[in-house]
Amino acid sequence: MTVRVTLVSPAMNAALREARFDGDAPLDRAGERAARAAASAVPGAGLVLGGPSQRCRETAAALGLAARPEPALTGWDLGRWSGRRLDEVGAAEPAAVAAWIGDPSAAPHGGESLRELVERVGGWLDGVGGEAGADRDALSVLAVVEPSVVRAAVVHGLALPLEAFWRLDVAPLALTELSGRSGRWNVRLGRPLTAPQGL
DSSP, X not given: OOEEEEEEOOOOOHHHHTTBOOOSOOOOHHHHXXXXXHGGGOOOOSEEEEOSSHHHHHHHHHTTOOOEEXXXXXXXXXXXXXXXXHHHHHHHOHHHHHHHHHOTTOOTTSSOOHHHHHHHHHHHHHHHHHHHHTSGGGXXXXXXXXXXHHHHHHHHHTTOOGGGGGGOOXXXXXXXXXXXXXXXXXXXXXXXXXXXXXO
């Protein structure tokens, strides 16, 4: 069975502006305004999910979505680094940051390794066909998720080397579409979620 999975990255917040490991920070006013303005461009889906972070929940609400929280779509658990700025962590723990970036199995922060993140998100992606297929009208899934989840889904879906994760950028309020099934995914990357012209 072919399933279409559309991942929407959340709107901007202060943590993203400050290159901070997001400690479940809320949207800022500009992010909320941008999400509200894009609401009319959200594609329809039979099943609407969301990551449980505050930023994902607030983005979904601003987009007019009643998204069901999905624990498997939680953002990357960065342990004791959560809420801290990347430059602060890099200055205090340069060897740990180098290990984290260089070794997909490393988790010097005490949270998830990159490998664990991709396995978790990939397991959800490969299983979503069964959940969506329970309702023939739900062969399309839309989920508002953290950028790390989008990147992990693309790495898994295209069977990329784990290191490719670091080379993928995900803009706020961008759509990434995966279509296919377990073991065979096609990807359409980074379409901005913008309201149609003339509205």
